[in-house]
Amino acid sequence: MPIASISILRHRTIIPTTTATTLPTVAKLIRQISTLRCFSVAAAKQQHNPTVSRKSQPPSKKLLRAKQTVKDYSSLAPVLSPQDKPPLSESKSVGTVAAAQANFMRVIVEPPRSFDESKVELLCVVKAVLKKIKRRVLVGDKVLVGSIDWVDRRGMIENVYQRSSEILDPPVANVDHLLVLFSMDQPKLEPFALTRFLIEAESTGIPLTLALNKCELVDEEAMVAWKSRLHKWGYKPNFCSVESKYGLDSLAFILRDQTSVIVGPSGVGKSSLINALRNNHNASDAVEGETLFDPILGSKWFEDQLVGQVSTRSGRGKHTTRNVSLLPLSAGGYLADTPGFNQPSLMKVTKQSLAQAFPEIRQMLSDSEPAKCSFNDCLHLGEPGCIVKADWERYPYYFQLLDEIRIREEFQLRTFGTKKEGDVRYKMGDKGVQQAEPRLELKKHRRVSRKSMNQSLLDELDELDDDDNLPDEENDPFLKAMRDENQ
Ligand SMILES: Nc1nc2c(ncn2[C@@H]2O[C@H](COP(=O)(O)OP(=O)(O)OP(=O)(O)O)[C@@H](O)[C@H]2O)c(=O)[nH]1
Ligand SMILES: [Zn+2]
Structure with missing residues (x-):
């Protein structure tokens, strides 16, 4: 795994x-x-x-x-293995942990068939036996919920399904996809900073999409130049602008039906993009006014993300102490801000x-015959016989x-x-x-x-x-x- x-x-x-x-x-x-x-x-x-x-x-x-x-x-x-289908009575259901706060988990579950409703939010505690055997429940986990009180919206997490992936910081289980977000300007797109984020994302082994926001701030020429540059790096960037709504539909399409985590430097518009995608009813599959799930009265965790509140005094982003939440998107899928x-x-x-x-080195290695360097454990430092050449940006x-x-x-x-x-x-x-x-x-x-x-x-x-x-x-x-x- x-x-x-x-x-x-x-x-x-x-x-x-x-x-x-x-x-x-x-x-x-x-x-x-x-x-x-x-x-x-x-x-x-x-x-x-x-x-x-x-x-x-x-x-x-x-x-x-x-x-x-x-x-x-x-x-x-x-x-529980992904194939497991435990018998579900009226008081049992399967759901996804969307947020964790102290000892409570907010779980979005399928309601019983008799309910003619969308998914339902439950406030759950974790069964003591799971704590005893030190089985941590993470945001993103698929869980079996029992002892459900459908009126008061409460339940108890009785077990956890096997994870397909787990990232540590933020701690999220079953992440299918990473959305690396940078902006074309304000802050300006900087190739080395972008490389660091891409390397960190690539090192997880989780598929990634690169999106470049605030594209309305630059001219067509700059976009074309970056597109061809990134193509040589091995990436196909998705240009977007939360401001002008350009490119949001295609991002919504990419993100639907999977759990994604958005990463990128401060100020590039991560929170703005999440808010836009969550309220983007033009997205291909979203229905106007559709509720994504039935929330508990007074729940606030899934409300819009705060935008642009970087403290001028400390220079810190506003999210430094915030819990991670999976926010449901209007076209389907969940997105977690970092x-x-x-x-x-x-x-x-x-x-x-x-x-x-x-990706450039991966490509050179896969193009070679046999598919590796002449040296075992080669660090590709330009030795004769190393197939990784120096002719790339x-x-x-x-x-x-x-x-x-x-x-x-x-x-x-x-x-x-x-x-x-x-x-x-x-x-x-x-x-x-x-x-x-x-x-x-x-x-x-x-x-x-x-x-x-x-x-x-x-x-x-x-x-x-x-x-x-x-x-x-x-x-x-x-x-x-x-x-x-x-x-
Ligand atoms: N011009 C322009 N400004 C944008 C766009 N998207 C977001 N912004 C602005 O960029 C600023 C930062 O946006 P945030 O969404 O807070 O950025 P963030 O990436 O979440 O920042 P951190 O939470 O610090 O990591 C805000 O003032 C937004 O209004 C865009 O497409 N164009
Ligand atoms: Zn080599």
């Missing part, structure tokens, strides 16, 4: 893009990323929130109980994988990025002892669901005393122990409220 990652820095840190990238800059970058990732894990741990502590129990008993718990639970909730940022980190791109992220960019990645890898190797350290690792979870998790501790700090190791083990078991002794309803304020209401 392809698991991909776009690492997006939520900072406006500008890494020098010349070969003079300095080590302190790389160190700072790595520190920031580690902090961000550690922070998210800390936040996830907090959600666990056991209500009663049972520290007085002897450890051996706890260990036994915890073992049983894990064993029972993994068999209790096997991941926080305003200017500099993809390229943290997941390695020296070896960089070449594959350039972005070759200097390839060099420049390779150098940046080399410096980062060497730094990581020196500091942490391994290239991947401080990064993200993938764990094969229950029934083949791969889960990404940040490495919390760096190797050199890993030697913890036996005493503290035992303590942390006990703390973990305590967590299991605690909610093990409590029925799910007791743990969930939401379910408690549901139960109280029914009494």
Whole structure:
């Protein structure tokens, strides 16, 4: 299963893009990323929130109980395969997680057949058993919802379907497509910045579309010139203008029936485009006035995105602390905005994988006979026998990025002892669901005393122990409220 990652820095840190990238800059970058990732894990741990502590129990008993718990639970909730069609009663349905807020998930589900309605929004909690077996539910996940109260619009996520893909930042599951958006002007289209975004997007392995907004600000000649330039890079740009509505129908057509994430620098018009596509009733398949789903009264998460609110004081985009949401488009499909940022980190791109992220190099390699360089692991630096020649526009960019990645890898190797350290690792979870998790501790700090190791083990078991002794309803304020209401 392809698991991909776009690492997006939520900072406006500008890494020098010349070969003079300095080590302190790389160190700072790595520190920031580690902090961000550690922070998210800390936040996830907090959600666990056991209500009663049972520290007085002897450890051996706890260990036994915890073992049983894990064993029972993994068999209790096997991941659903895409073909699975669990029997659906009136109180069960299948849907897509569209937004996550604290412990609640907003899920858009198919209503029962007796309802003559479009899809319905439900406010859901995640069943405690899924938390226990550490199966994270992400925005974009296809989920089985049970205990549905169709009147109060509530339900409980009982299980998750296997993911086709997963990106880490923003954390979204089942992303089918990336929309890389730049503007022709304001801010001006800059080839190296565009290359960085394209490389980051290419490195996920998820198909991408390149769109160039604000095309009403430039003349025909500039568009023709960029079109032919990008064609040589291996891309077919979609010119558009939210202002004049040019090109919006074809974008709506490309985006329909898939889940896309929009990426691009601050100010290019991502939020404006999302709003336009969501309200674009001229789009081929959209019906005038059609509701996309039946929202819960007072729900605000799917409302129009804020436009153009970049703080002049801090220079930061307005999305720095916002939760990711999948916004339904009027012509079908979902689109997730990403926080305003200017500099993809390229943290997941390695020296070896960089070449594959350039369509020009992919083309040269596939044209060759046999379909590879004369050297194994060739970095295509112009050695005799290397089939990657220097006669293409972005070759200097390839060099420049390779150098940046080399410096980062060497730094990581020196500091942490391994290239991947401080990064993200993938764990094969229950029934083949791969889960990404940040490495919390760096190797050199890993030697913890036996005493503290035992303590942390006990703390973990305590967590299991605690909610093990409590029925799910007791743990969930939401379910408690549901139960109280029914009494
Ligand atoms: N001239 C022109 N301006 C546009 C167009 N589309 C968006 N804008 C303007 O560009 C500015 C930035 O738009 P946003 O939609 O906030 O850009 P963004 O990419 O979401 O920015 P961040 O959230 O910071 O990442 C706003 O003032 C928009 O009105 C367009 O097609 N033409
Ligand atoms: Zn080569």
